[in-house]
Amino acid sequence: MTDWNAAAAALYDGEFRQMFIDGKWCKSRSGEVFEARNPADGSLLATVPRGTSADIDAAVAAARKAFEGPWAKWTPYERQNLLLRIAEKFEAEWESLCLSDTLDMGMPIQRTLANSRRVLGMLRFYAGQAVAIHGATIPNSFPGEIYSQTVREPIGVVGAIIPWNAPIAGSIWKIGPAIATGCTVVLKPSEEASLTVLMIARLMQEAGLPDGVLNVVTGYGAEAGAALAEHPGVDKIVFTGSTATGQSIARAAVGNLKHVSLELGGKSPVIVCRDADIEKAVPVAAMAVFANSGQICIAGSRLFVAREIHDEFIRRVADYAANLRIGHGIQEDTDIGPIISARQADRIAGYMAVGPNEGAEVLTGGARVEGAAFEGGHFFHPTVFGGVTDEMTIAREEIFGPVISALPFDSLDEVVARANATPYGLAAGVFSTHLGTAHKLANRLKAGSVWVNMYHAIDPAVPFGGVKMSGYGREGGTEHMEEYLNTKAIWINAD
DSSP: OOOHHHHHHHHOSSEEOOEEETTEEEOOTTOOEEEEEOTTTOOEEEEEEOOOHHHHHHHHHHHHHHHTTGGGGOOHHHHHHHHHHHHHHHHHTHHHHHHHHHHHHOOOHHHHHHTHHHHHHHHHHHHHHHTOOOOOEEOOOOSSSEEEEEEEEEOOEEEEEOOSSOHHHHHHHHHHHHHHHTOEEEEEOOTTSOHHHHHHHHHHHHTTOOTTSEEEOOOOIIIIIHHHHHOTTOSEEEEESOHHHHHHHHHHGGGGTOEEEEEOOOOOEEEEOTTSOHHHHHHHHHHHHHGGGGOSTTOOOEEEEEHHHHHHHHHHHHHHHHTSOBOOTTSTTOSBOOOSOHHHHHHHHHHHHHHHHTTOEEEEOOSBOOSGGGTTSOOBOOEEEESOOTTSHHHHSOOOSSEEEEEEESOHHHHHHHHHOSSOOSEEEEEOSOHHHHHHHHHHSOSSEEEESOOOOOOTTSOBOOSGGGEEOOBSHHHHHHTTEEEEEEEEEOO
């Protein structure tokens, strides 16, 4: 059994970690740094470079040089083999990667370890896709003996900006399809969680990644992130994060009309019908929000329950929430880890105050976790609000914390209209034992993903993304590869 405390002490020791540009580890051009702290206790993990536009310029130049240089000559087979080697490297170092995520952003170690199938599957899925890229021969109606065909070409230099809530999977969702298609990447991780991404760069380099294909610039969004989004040398920007930041990135991308993919916020509905299997639905509906302490874009934070079973169901969800184990992420029995930062914790606390002020009832939780064991960290009791109405702030705004708003409903038509009455459209859940009801709801809900009698299922072969203000573009599936490719038409006159 792994001694996680000993492993944690050995992994980071307040040391300076450099960023990664053109296959080299380097400081920022300014020499400035910022701190990476453990959200569970506030301890210093490491310091990292505070990159700015000068570092972004260097990283984009390196990515462009690689894209137009030797990397362009790599065959699909060679790119596939590289991704498979990376997968093997990740598998060998999986515990270290997971521990890094747990220390850097607080996700419980049991959850990070359980992500191996997904992450390794992603790398191997993209490896398979690398040799499946092809164009088409197209019959045309142009006069004469004219042949027409298409070829698929890599889009170029990709600027990727990821949030702090899932550094391993978030990084691979950006890097994997880029390598498979022959693109190059400049990746800007969140300033709240940069250390795992730097580890990923090291492992990929050790697996044989050519210089310049992946570049990692650490820094703040307003400095490094904004510079990357507007950089004229970037052909495509991919971003996961808040809707407000996504809007800023889309505006910044207008300068050179770069391609944009955005996976943004959500206020996802979970609908529990009167014929639902309550025993199975309660833990799934609860963890649709409480997983990762609610710090997940697809959190099913609006819990609509048929009035006939509403009181019993919500009581059971509240009981389930009250029995979840709260603690440091490196403790293997922890269900609920810390919130990423003091700023985010203060934001969540504001919502926990505004709920009762607007008439909602705290059924469980509703406060920070106190006590010596939690000193220096940012912890909240999983919270369930009853008596919620659609117009309340907690039912409309994305909280990004362990907070459920419970709402009763009377008819399917009513709940569909209410569930769709949001600017977001990322995900939704349905619980029903009636196949016809499940189909009707799944078809009518305005969301990029709908889960029936389950939640949080994500597979490399299945596309994921949002509609409305939850963004556009898809990650996963063959649709993901399309986001990194251009189509060129070739005409040949055989006369």
